[in-house]
Amino acid sequence: MSLRVDTARAHRTLAELANLVDAIVASDGELGQESHWLEWKGPLPIDKQEGHFHIARAILGFANRDPERAARVCEGVAYVVVGAAPASVPGVKAVDFADLSQGVDRYVQGVRWTPQYVAHDDKTVLVVTVEAPRSGDPIHTLRKGTDKFDAGTIFHRGAGRTAPANPDEVKMLSDRIVAGLRPAGLTLDLHAEARDALMRLNGSEEAQQGWLGKREAHLRATVEKPVPEPKQTAKASTDDPFGIRSINAGILDGLFSGPADQSAYDGAMKEYLELCRKRLLRNVVRDIVRDARNAVTLAVVNESDEPISDLVVTARIERAPGILVFTSAPDARPMPEPPEWPTPRDALASFIGMHPSVPVMPIPALAGFGGSPLIDQLMFDRAVVDEYDNYFEVSWSVGDLLAESNDETTIYLALGPAAPEQVPVELYARSKSHRGVARGTSTLFVNADSSWQLTDWLDPTVD
Structure with missing residues (x-):
């Protein structure tokens, strides 16, 4: 079965995030793998640099989306789920959120994200909520380089994958900055x-x-x-x-x-x-x-x-x-x-x-x-x-x-x-x-x- 979850609004509460994890585990993965608002990862050491980078890359990709397209699903909010996948719940080893934030912040800055632990059966699953991109947002880049990616790399979340942005996606992000200069207050009768x-x-x-x-x-x-x-x-x-x-x-x-x-x-x-x-x-x-x-x-x-x-x-x-x-x-x-x-x-x-x-x-x-x-x-x-x-x-x-x-x-x-x-x-x-x-x-x-x-x-x- 495909992923069954209400995408008309954002998921904020612990119960709503738990329902999201349940839906991922019960699904066949078709919708999630093609999603621009949801990414899941199986076993990942969130207490190590490797895990910090993978989470940071996902956050950067979601933060560098088109605001208009993002807003169509879950009010633009995106989710990184670590320790759960379709028909699999390996879980994660819980760490203090202060330590997790310090590790992730080596690679990303200026993006609003919130970690939360969710229990599924006897396992612990990490759900990272990434706030919706908005007009006027800057282009978010990788702060610290790795063996594969230089500092300053622009990640973008497309159809089911997070990858370095192509020229069209960089232009979209440039237009997003300019859009923040437009007059506010769109008042219409709909x-x-x-x-x-x-x-x-x-x-x-x-x-x-x-x-x-x-x-x-x-x-x-x-x-x-x-x-x-x-x-x-x-x-x-x-x-x-x-x-x-x-x-x-x-x-x-x-x-x-x-x-x-x-x-x-x-x-x-x-x-x-x-x-x-x-x-x-x-x-x-x-x-x-x-x-x-x-x-x-x-x-x-x-x-x-x-x-x-x-x-x-x-x-x-x-x-x-x-x-x-x-x-x-x-x-x-x-x-x-x-x-x-x-x-x-x-x-x-x-x-x-x-x-x-x-x-x-x-x-x-x-x-x-x-x-x-x-x-x-x-x-x-x-x-x-x-x-x-x-x-x-x-x-x-x-x-x-x-x-x-x-x-x-x-x-x-x-x-x-x-x-x-x-x-x-x-x-x-x-x-x-x-x-x-x-x-x-x-x-x-x-x-x-x-x-x-x-x-x-x-x-x-x-x-």
């Missing part, structure tokens, strides 16, 4: 508002089976069957010495309805309903978004008399059962074509050894498109949805926002039967022209009295 009452979709297993049952009943009642003809027997005669007419009669017998046709139709119907079951919900969700239902407007209002440049707004919606977030209609393979009663062509194909399900020619309109609805590609996305363990995050690049002006974008919610009656939305805004983060919260309400049925969006009795 809010989310549903255009209409949000509706749940009853897409339960029972509802799907009900839709499939109605669809099958309709198709069986309306399928066109050929009228059976009486069999004709041709006898060999002097005019037909080789029995050609008998062969023709045998072929013609297979062109009319019979028990074999019913069996073939039943098999085709079973395959058809299985395809419908796989595609039904996604087609309905796509249609809900295409119809701009459950639309939510994200708005930002600049009420000040100063313009704001390079503004980016982020909205977070807590992940809960029955909630999906979209910025445009999701891709969905079209519902399959219903089966037809076997035709004379199918009977002839069977007689001469061809598979009746193979079409004579492909359909040019669909060949090569893989079932992707082209209309979805015409919907322009102003925002991007990222999915995390505990929330959906919508990033919206506003750009420059003039004084006393506003801007907005639209997202769409697909809500299942288990969706809550209230959906909180947290909004954050950052700008290159102003320091600080503007925040706003809104609550979206879900209709508790009624919900959509699958038949409201796809009529099972319409071909």
Whole structure:
């Protein structure tokens, strides 16, 4: 299993840090190894210079991160866990924090970090909390050189590893210093508002089976069957010495309805309903978004008399059962074509050894498109949805926002039967022209009295 921990806020208390250690030990390590906010180490002598350097390097890497990116997880706070790893808790030999700080401070200075011991079973684990980087922070360098790294080395924490900074990362850190000179006080009105009452979709297993049952009943009642003809027997005669007419009669017998046709139709119907079951919900969700239902407007209002440049707004919606977030209609393979009663062509194909399900020619309109609805590609996305363990995050690049002006974008919610009656939305805004983060919260309400049925969006009795 992947690392399961709440990343919407920082972990400060002893209980919260213990939960973080528990999550690391219980995980398979996938998220942590790719994380820019968490690093763990197994056995490490924290009473020796070797251990001091490894801890200092991790602290420097976390301190030299991009403030905007860091702030998306745990409020920008980072953690170095020593003595615990996935499925392993070697622990550490506890030392006095004064001695630990003195050893680490040989290599790092000017970074706010706090050590804390956490008990896991009968082992002691060290958790070092590194405070969030901020605009205006200096570039933190290695104070004392080692055999491998010179004094002055700039470490940066990237995707799962701490390493010397590359030119792009050094530029980011230079820009971070300059950003501290920007005016403070980013004041904006941020809010989310549903255009209409949000509706749940009853897409339960029972509802799907009900839709499939109605669809099958309709198709069986309306399928066109050929009228059976009486069999004709041709006898060999002097005019037909080789029995050609008998062969023709045998072929013609297979062109009319019979028990074999019913069996073939039943098999085709079973395959058809299985395809419908796989595609039904996604087609309905796509249609809900295409119809701009459950639309939510994200708005930002600049009420000040100063313009704001390079503004980016982020909205977070807590992940809960029955909630999906979209910025445009999701891709969905079209519902399959219903089966037809076997035709004379199918009977002839069977007689001469061809598979009746193979079409004579492909359909040019669909060949090569893989079932992707082209209309979805015409919907322009102003925002991007990222999915995390505990929330959906919508990033919206506003750009420059003039004084006393506003801007907005639209997202769409697909809500299942288990969706809550209230959906909180947290909004954050950052700008290159102003320091600080503007925040706003809104609550979206879900209709508790009624919900959509699958038949409201796809009529099972319409071909």
